[in-house]
Amino acid sequence: MSITINKELASCGGRLIKLSHESISTHTKMDVNIYLPKQFYDDTHSAPIPTLYYLSGLTCSPENASEKAFWQPQADKYGFAVVFPDTSPRGEGVATDPENSWDFGIGAGFYVNATESPYVKHYHMYDYVHKELPVVLNDHFNKASKRVDFTENISITGHSMGGYGALAGFLRNISDNKYKSCSAFAPIVNPSAVLWGEKAFSGYLGSDKSTWLEYDPCELIKKTENIKNSILLIHVGTNDPFLKNQLKPENILEASKGTSWENKIDVKLAVGFDHSYYFISTFVPEHAEFHAKALGLI
Numbered sequence: 001m002s003i004t005i006n007k008e009l010a011s012c013g014g015r016l017i018k019l020s021h022e023s024i025s026t027h028t029k030m031d032v033n034i035y036l037p038k039q040f041y042d043d044t045h046s047a048p049i050p051t052l053y054y055l056s057g058l059t060c061s062p063e064n065a066s067e068k069a070f071w072q073p074q075a076d077k078y079g080f081a082v083v084f085p086d087t088s089p090r091g092e093g094v095a096t097d098p099e100n101s102w103d104f105g106i107g108a109g110f111y112v113n114a115t116e117s118p119y120v121k122h123y124h125m126y127d128y129v130h131k132e133l134p135v136v137l138n139d140h141f142n143k144a145s146k147r148v149d150f151t152e153n154i155s156i157t158g159h160s161m162g163g164y165g166a167l168a169g170f171l172r173n174i175s176d177n178k179y180k181s182c183s184a185f186a187p188i189v190n191p192s193a194v195l196w197g198e199k200a201f202s203g204y205l206g207s208d209k210s211t212w213l214e215y216d217p218c219e220l221i222k223k224t225e226n227i228k229n230s231i232l233l234i235h236v237g238t239n240d241p242f243l244k245n246q247l248k249p250e251n252i253l254e255a256s257k258g259t260s261w262e263n264k265i266d267v268k269l270a271v272g273f274d275h276s277y278y279f280i281s282t283f284v285p286e287h288a289e290f291h292a293k294a295l296g297l298i
């Protein structure tokens with residue numbers, strides 16, 4: 001599938017590439033932003049550049065985090081690329097929330113493969129993010145001698161709905177060692193048990209709740225062996241308006257009890273912080289260092 005480069009912007013020491021491509025998972029054109037760090041443009045740097053995938057939250061496009069999370073200086077510091085996928089399919093013929101609310105449908109794909117009509121037609125964000133996109137990027141960017149590793153030495157993070165998407169994607173793929181590390185900012189850790197997740201999962205997956213559990217980090221923790229003794233790094237702000245009703249970080253700690261994840265989930269409550277990019281950007285350096293270690297950069 002061919003990629004169209006829509007814009008290339010100088011940013012910090014590297015470049016932010018805004019591109020789009022036709023997706024076989026969503027049957028739509030998908031927008032993606034990629035930050036290629038300064039090492040990509042340095043002729044003396046020959047090692048493959050690992051990739052961090054950043055999954056955004058409700059209402060976001062690839063733009064929000066590219067503009068406001070401040071990953072770029074961290075990517076330059078350690079030498080990793082950052083991929084910012086979209087949060088849902090968009091465009092003509094893509095079904096959205098019948099109530100036109102911002103927590104379901106366009107901008108709220110919940111990183112699942114929908115099975116229910118009319119969403120089944122386009123909403124295959126799980127396959128898109130974890131299977132199709134890395135290969136599309138690999139095919140496009142690795143024709144030249146400079147190598148960005150989009151498929152093997154990779155890690156994943158995200159915010160809110162995207163934090164849940166990162167945790168679910170990491171846990172579901174742990175036996176293949178797909179992602180070297182996973183972190184999350186204000187994730188919805190237990191989507192089956194909160195209103196955002198109930199609405200999304202019933203719309204995309206239907207009323208059989210056993211299918212919801214296949215994507216729920218609190219359930220996946222119970223049935224997934226922590227084979228590499230991984231740590232999950234999570235930050236949540238104490239002034240996050242969604243903390244008590246939608247995020248519930250305590251649920252993942254409770255779920256981990258008696259499993260190989262017990263004491264391996266590092267939930268840090270950030271006193272006074274909210275849900276915004278002021279919160280995210282404050283803790284991006286800590287998450288960047290965490291992933292850089294796992295990616296073998298430090």
Ligand SMILES: N[C@@H](CCC(=O)N[C@@H](CS)C(=O)NCC(=O)O)C(=O)O
Nearest residue numbers: 057058059060064102160161276277
């Ligand atoms: N639009 C919602 C808020 C949704 C929200 O906070 N979305 C988060 C992700 S869950 C976000 O990143 N929004 C975009 C932004 O802050 O740039 C509202 O008005 O209450």
